[in-house]
Amino acid sequence: MQFTTKLIPLAIALAFAAQASAQQVVKIGAVAPMSGPNAHLGKDNDNAARMAIDELNAKGFTLGGKKVTLQMLSEDDAGDPKQGTAVAQKLVDAHVNGVIGHLNSGTTVPASKIYNDAGIVQISPATTAPVFTRQRFPGAFRVVASDVKLGSTLAKYAINNLKAKNIAVIDDRTTYGQGVADEFVKAVKGPGVRVVGKEFTNPNATDYTAILTSIKAKKPDLVFFGGMDSVGGPMLKQMKALGINAMYMGGDGICTESLGRLAGDAIGEGKVVCAEAGGVQGPQEQGLADFRERYKKKFGHDIQLYAPYVYDAVMVMAAAMQQANSADPAKYLPELKKIKYEGVTGTIQFDPSGDIKDGALTLYTYKGGKKTKMEVVR
Structure with a gap:
C-alpha cells in the first residue's frame, strides 16, 4: 500500500x-x-x-x-x-x-x-x-x-484585347475546371463573338485528339481551357501537332511556372494568356x-x-x-x-x-518558356 x-x-x-x-x-x-x-x-x-x-x-x-x-x-x-x-x-x-x-x-x-x-x-x-x-x-x-472574377476578367480580355471572335471552350469536368469555364462563357459577349464549340475531358486523360479535331474544324481563334497545368501543357502539344494556331487561355490552374515545361515549344511566344487569383502593385x-x-x-x-x-x-x-x-x-x-x-x-x-x-487578379503570358507578368486588375 x-x-x-x-x-x-x-x-x-x-x-x-x-x-x-x-x-x-x-x-x-x-x-x-x-x-x-x-x-x-x-x-x-x-x-x-x-x-x-x-x-x-x-x-x-x-x-x-x-x-x-x-x-x-x-x-x-x-x-x-x-x-x-x-x-x-x-x-x-x-x-x-x-x-x-x-x-x-x-x-x-x-x-x-x-x-x-x-x-x-x-x-x-x-x-x-x-x-x-x-x-x-x-x-x-x-x-x-473566385471563378466569377476569373472567368469574367479573362472573357473581357479575350474580346477587348485579343479581339477573339470564334472561341472554343474545353473543361476537365472538375468543380474548378467546369466552374471557371462556365463563368467565362457567361461573360463572353460582344458583336460578332461566338462560342463555336464546347468540349470536355477529364483530369487524368492524356489523349485529346478527338475533342481537338472537332474544335479544329470550327476554326477558333481562341481556345479557353478550364483545368490544371497537368492537362493544359500536354493539350498545347497536341494542338500544335494538329496545326491549331489559336490563342490559348485559362485560369489560375494552368497559370504555373511548370506550364512551359509541360508544353515544351508548344507554349509559343505570347500565345498563352492566363490569370492568377491575386496580385500586388507598387510598394x-x-x-x-x-x-x-x-x-x-x-x-x-x-x-x-x-x-x-x-x-x-x-x-x-x-x-x-x-x-x-x-x-x-x-x-x-x-x-x-x-x-x-x-x-x-x-x-x-x-x-x-x-x-x-x-480581390485582385494578375494576367500572365509566357515568353521564352517563362511565365511573364502582364498586368494586375481589380
Missing part, C-alpha cells in the same frame, strides 16, 4: 504536466494533393505552410502572454473528393485548431462541411469555386478571388519578391503558384489567434472576420461570405 500511495502524487503530477504540455501546442492542419497529377502544386502548398509555421515558431509565438508551439499536421487529399473528406475527418479527430486548405475546389467543398460541423476554421489558399463561400459556413474563408511588390527569395533559399527551387497565398493564410489565421489571445476557433473566428492583415499577396480582409475583399 505504501508503494501505491507514493505513486499517486507522481501520477497526478505527470498528468498535469502532460496537460500543460498539450495546452502549449496549437495544431494547424494543412491539406493539399501531395500525390496525383497536381502533386507539384500540393508540395508547393505544403512547403509554404511549413515555412510560415517555422517562421512563427522561430520568432516565439505567444497567446495571452504565454509561448506556444505551432504544430503542422500535413495531409494528402490527392485531389480526390473521397480522400479529401477522409483526411478532413482525420484532422477533426486530431482536434486541430484550424485548417489551411484544400487546393482543388472539388476537395475543398465537400471537406468544408466536415470542418463546419466540427466548428473548425478553414482558410483555402486556392479554391475559386463560388459554391465554397455560398454555403455560408461561418468559418470558411479564402484568400483568392507591395517588394514583399512578394522577398517571399519568393526566402522560399527559394529554404527549398532550393522557385514557387509554383499558390505558395504565397498559403503562407498568408497561415499568417492571417495566426494573427487572428493573437488578437483573440486564444487558439479556440470559437474565440478567434470573430477576430478573423474583422481582420485587416498586410500579407505578401496584399491586404487581406474578408467580406461577410468569407471571400477576400477587393
Whole structure:
C-alpha cells in the first residue's frame, strides 16, 4: 500500500504536466494533393505552410502572454473528393485548431462541411469555386478571388484585347475546371463573338485528339481551357501537332511556372494568356519578391503558384489567434472576420461570405518558356 500511495502524487503530477504540455501546442492542419497529377502544386502548398509555421515558431509565438508551439499536421487529399473528406475527418479527430486548405475546389467543398460541423476554421489558399463561400459556413474563408472574377476578367480580355471572335471552350469536368469555364462563357459577349464549340475531358486523360479535331474544324481563334497545368501543357502539344494556331487561355490552374515545361515549344511566344487569383502593385511588390527569395533559399527551387497565398493564410489565421489571445476557433473566428492583415499577396480582409475583399487578379503570358507578368486588375 505504501508503494501505491507514493505513486499517486507522481501520477497526478505527470498528468498535469502532460496537460500543460498539450495546452502549449496549437495544431494547424494543412491539406493539399501531395500525390496525383497536381502533386507539384500540393508540395508547393505544403512547403509554404511549413515555412510560415517555422517562421512563427522561430520568432516565439505567444497567446495571452504565454509561448506556444505551432504544430503542422500535413495531409494528402490527392485531389480526390473521397480522400479529401477522409483526411478532413482525420484532422477533426486530431482536434486541430484550424485548417489551411484544400487546393482543388472539388476537395475543398465537400471537406468544408466536415470542418463546419466540427466548428473548425478553414482558410483555402486556392479554391475559386463560388459554391465554397455560398454555403455560408461561418468559418470558411479564402484568400483568392473566385471563378466569377476569373472567368469574367479573362472573357473581357479575350474580346477587348485579343479581339477573339470564334472561341472554343474545353473543361476537365472538375468543380474548378467546369466552374471557371462556365463563368467565362457567361461573360463572353460582344458583336460578332461566338462560342463555336464546347468540349470536355477529364483530369487524368492524356489523349485529346478527338475533342481537338472537332474544335479544329470550327476554326477558333481562341481556345479557353478550364483545368490544371497537368492537362493544359500536354493539350498545347497536341494542338500544335494538329496545326491549331489559336490563342490559348485559362485560369489560375494552368497559370504555373511548370506550364512551359509541360508544353515544351508548344507554349509559343505570347500565345498563352492566363490569370492568377491575386496580385500586388507598387510598394507591395517588394514583399512578394522577398517571399519568393526566402522560399527559394529554404527549398532550393522557385514557387509554383499558390505558395504565397498559403503562407498568408497561415499568417492571417495566426494573427487572428493573437488578437483573440486564444487558439479556440470559437474565440478567434470573430477576430478573423474583422481582420485587416498586410500579407505578401496584399491586404487581406474578408467580406461577410468569407471571400477576400477587393480581390485582385494578375494576367500572365509566357515568353521564352517563362511565365511573364502582364498586368494586375481589380
